Amino acid sequence: MTSLCRPVEELDNAGISDGVRFAITVDGSDTEVEATREHPTIKVGYVRVAASFVDFEKLHQAGAGDFVDPHLLRESHQHAAFDRALPGSGLVIPGSTGVDTWRQELDRFLHETKFDQASDQTLADMLLALHGSPNAPATTAPLRRCPSCGAKDAQLSGGQIDIPKGGTNCPECGQKIYLGDVLRTEEEYMPEGSNRSSLTRMMLVAERLTSLGYMQLLFEDPHSYDVLGKTLFITDGPLGLHGTVAPLKRRFQDYLAEFAKQCAANNRPAAPLVVGVEKSGTFVEHAQLISHLIGPGHVMLPTTEYINRITGRPANTVWVRRVLWPSLHLPHP
Secondary structure (H helix, E strand, C coil): HHHHHEEHHCCCCCCCHHHHHHEEEEEEEEEEEEECCCCCCCCEEEEEEEEEEEEEEHHHHHHHCCCHHHHHHHHHHEEEEEEEEEECCCCCCCCCCHHHHHHHHHHHHHHEEEEECCCCCCCCHHHHHHEEEECCCCCCCEEECCCCCCCECCCCCCCCCCEECCEECCCHHHHHHEEHHHHHHHHHCCCHHHHHHHHHHHHHHHHHHHHHHHHHHHHHHHCCHHHHCCCEEEECCCCCCHHHHHHHHHHHHHHHHHHHHHHHHCCCCCCCCCECCCCCHHHHHHHHCCCCHHHCEEEECCCCHHHHHHHHCCCCCCCCCEEEECHCCCCCC
């Protein structure tokens, strides 16, 4: 176990953190409530995602004197947020089923929501960018199963349905297919009961698309390109995606790999720097149990075999890279 621990200064690209000056953090929340006390089976879901930009240099300057400088403190931080209500059980558009209502409203959410009001790009644009590359967003996203008739794979021409931003129709049944159907959250929708699972899936995807939006914004602006290599992107929670949206995890990995390749080709610092911070769950509990084995200034790099053993998952399960660093062993700044 201790053989998996390494000093921070010996990590690959350990010195890259010395150049970090900014941080963009993204966090989301979701909840499901009863529409009215008289109708407890009718539910409404709410999703909120917030992003913060922090300038570490100005933040340190603000507290450098005997008193905090409120002007520098304000300049060191900017924020943006968006929220949306989504239909739960019992809420339907006239003439539509609960599942189709969810699909339509989810697609509208993607098309109408900007990750930042300073940008014209919506979450729908970011979803297409994810299926392309940093300098060439895709014009369509693939779906291998029609949510209306269930036609899939060999039944479809090319084995999939390519969905543009404005949607398309199923070649088999002719029913409308939305860009939001790529997320497949309708597969977990419950006409009667809680849809908290679908809400959480959507919130996690919205968080990732928001982070991607800021990466794309810095990448496209020649005046901000240098800032990209000095920015740490932090997500509250693990970077993995599970359930119906799990296939997007591979898309994010491929996108970030291409991002880094293009930065290297332009002789730019390695970017983007992406971190997910877990504050609860299996890995946090395990890190607390073995914290006495992880020395100050050290981190543990668990192997896939190790992770599968402590989580009880099959031996061939592949995980996003995790680093265990118990907070009680963080060196004093």
